[in-house]
Each structure stands twice: as structure tokens, then as C-alpha cells.
Amino acid sequence: DVVVTQSPLSLPVTLGQPASISCRSSQSLVYSNGNTYLSWFQQRPGQSPRRLIYKVSNRDSGVPDRFSGSGSGTDFTLKISRVEAEDVGVYYCMQGTHWPRTFGQGTKVDIK
Amino acid sequence: EVQLVESGGELVQPGGSLRLSCATSGFSFSNYDMTWVRQAPGKGLEWVSAISRDGGSTNYADSVKGRFTISRDNSKNTLYLQMNSLRAEDTALYYCARDWTGPEYWGQGTLVTVSS
Numbered sequence: 001d002v003v004v005t006q007s008p009l010s011l012p013v014t015l016g017q018p019a020s021i022s023c024r025s026s027q028s029l030v031y032s033n034g035n036t037y038l039s040w041f042q043q044r045p046g047q048s049p050r051r052l053i054y055k056v057s058n059r060d061s062g063v064p065d066r067f068s069g070s071g072s073g074t075d076f077t078l079k080i081s082r083v084e085a086e087d088v089g090v091y092y093c094m095q096g097t098h099w100p101r102t103f104g105q106g107t108k109v110d111i112k
Numbered sequence: 113e114v115q116l117v118e119s120g121g122e123l124v125q126p127g128g129s130l131r132l133s134c135a136t137s138g139f140s141f142s143n144y145d146m147t148w149v150r151q152a153p154g155k156g157l158e159w160v161s162a163i164s165r166d167g168g169s170t171n172y173a174d175s176v177k178g179r180f181t182i183s184r185d186n187s188k189n190t191l192y193l194q195m196n197s198l199r200a201e202d203t204a205l206y207y208c209a210r211d212w213t214g215p216e217y218w219g220q221g222t223l224v225t226v227s228s
Binding site: 001035037038039041043048049050051054055060090092094096097099100101102103104105106 | 147149156157158159162171172173174207212213214215216218219220221
């Protein structure tokens with residue numbers, strides 16, 4: 001199975017400051033069609049997961065542009081340019097290239 | 113509006129069975145691959161199973177392979193998860209989600225508790 005490793009697992013941030021989460025996979029996530037199926041999800045307390053980013057860097061509709069995704073191959077990053085209070089929650093990356101699909105362990109973002 | 117509504121979760125004894133359902137609306141169900149994801153209390157997300165749009169292809173996590181069966185009824189716009197030989201470690205909130213490369217829409221989940 002493809003192992004997906006996130007870091008850090010806990011990320012205390014100051015309001016208005018940037019934040020960055022790393023996601024690394026044990027195998028390349030490039031699919032045979034050339035697409036890279038790496039997504040990022042946000043889970044606020046008590047809520048279902050919400051997809052923020054798909055295929056590495058595509059932001060979902062309604063997602064603030066302070067969220068951005070980047071990376072390639074096995075190394076990916078989610079960045080929040082200026083953290084707001086509503087960004088508190090757990091963030092997960094997920095690979096959708098290989099079977100079985102796998103999630104990272106999650107990164108808990110809270111306010112210092 | 114896309115909606116996914118899970119049901120069927122309840123308290124069940126170890127070794128028992130349950131069938132979860134996910135009723136969908138607001139999109140053309142038969143055009144989408146579908147996924148089940150679970151979350152144990154206080155833990156992270158765990159991918160469980162997925163099925164192709166026509167039901168012809170299915171995949172499972174090793175932890176459930178041979179015990180769980182995913183299926184769908186495109187005439188009823190509904191996704192299912194048949195869960196047999198349940199174990200304590202299957203206790204979780206089970207979500208259904210649309211798509212299998214990186215699910216865009218998720219339901220609210222249905223809680224399965226396996227305990228004697």
C-alpha cells in the first residue's frame with residue numbers, strides 16, 4: 001500500500017500568519033493518464049470532511065484563495081497564506097492514484 | 113444541490129452484520145464512482161471501499177476485505193455497504209462520498225458501534 005505521511009501533526013499558528021503542511025507519499029502519485037490524484041481535505045470540529053484542493057493544486061469552488069496546493073511526484077504541500085480563525089481543524093491529504101486509497105494521518109491546526 | 117444521506121448505523125454485537133445505505137440526490141448517480149470512508153472516535157480518516165459507476169469494479173481496504181461488500185443500485189440512486197463479521201475495531205462514523213480519486217461531496221455519516 002502507498003503510505004502517505006503528513007508533517008507536522010500539530011500546527012499552532014498565529015492569526016494572520018502563514019501555515020504550511022507537508023504530505024509525502026511512498027510512491028509516485030502520477031497516474032497513467034498523466035494526472036496526479038492528490039487531494040487536501042479540511043475537517044472542522046464536528047463536521048464532515050470538506051475537499052479544498054484536488055489534483056495537487058486545483059482549488060474547489062468556494063474555497064478561499066488563501067489556500068493553495070503545490071507539489072509533484074511524491075512531495076506535496078498545502079499552504080494557507082494568512083490563517084483565519086475559521087481555518088481551525090484537521091487537514092488531511094489523500095492519494096487517489098493507487099489502490100487502496102490512503103489518507104495521511106492528519107494535521108491539527110489551531111490558534112496560538 | 114448534491115446530497116448524500118447515510119443510514120443504517122447502530123449498536124451491534126461482535127460477529128454481527130449491518131447494511132449501511134447512502135441515499136443520494138442532486139446529481140446523476142449512475143455517472144459517478146462512489147466511496148466509503150470511516151473515522152473511528154477521535155481518530156483520522158480511513159478509506160474503506162469504492163465502486164465504479166456501473167458497479168463492475170470494486171476495491172477494499174485490507175482491514176475489511178472479505179468481510180465488507182460494497183454495492184449500488186443506480187435505479188434507486190443508492191450506495192450500500194454490507195458489513196459482516198463485525199469487530200470492535202470497526203466502530204466508527206461511516207461516510208459515503210462521491211468520486212473515488214478525491215471525493216468532492218460527503219454525507220454526514222452514520223455511526224456504527226460494535227460492542228457486547
